[in-house]
Amino acid sequence: MLDTLLDGKNWFPVVTPLTACVALAFLAIACRRRMHATVIVGGAVGVFVGLFVGIMATGHLFAITIKMMLGILPPRIDPWFALPFGFAMAIPGYVLAWLAGRSMCRPRSVGAVA
Secondary structure, eight states: OHHHHHOGGGTHHHHHHHHHHHHHHHHHHHHHTTOOHHHHHHHHHHHHHHHHHHHHHHHHHHHHHHHHHHTOSOTTSOHHHHHHHHHHHHHHHHHHHHHHHHHHSOOOOTTOOO
16 A cells, blocks of 8 residues: 555546646636636636645655654665755745735726626
8 A cells, every 4th residue: 555655657547637626716706706817727727836846845755754763764865955846846836826816806996898
């Protein structure tokens, strides 16, 4: 079971449909609010890419931490580089997803044309 979680090839088929479903949900919200097409498409792509990068980076952090605790981290991988790299990928990914989702769910201004 642990080998399945630590293998990066197993994360991709799970993360892709998950992030696509979230992006489609935001897309539906934006379409119902009759927002401009560039906001809709840009927001959906931002949510998809941000969540995808964030979840994959979180999986990277999870795998590096577990391998370090079990003592099976290959010696060629420096944890002092791998862990900050995971945080450097996860944080901007989640921020991108949050900002893109927020831009799609923003209420229309009073003077907006339908």
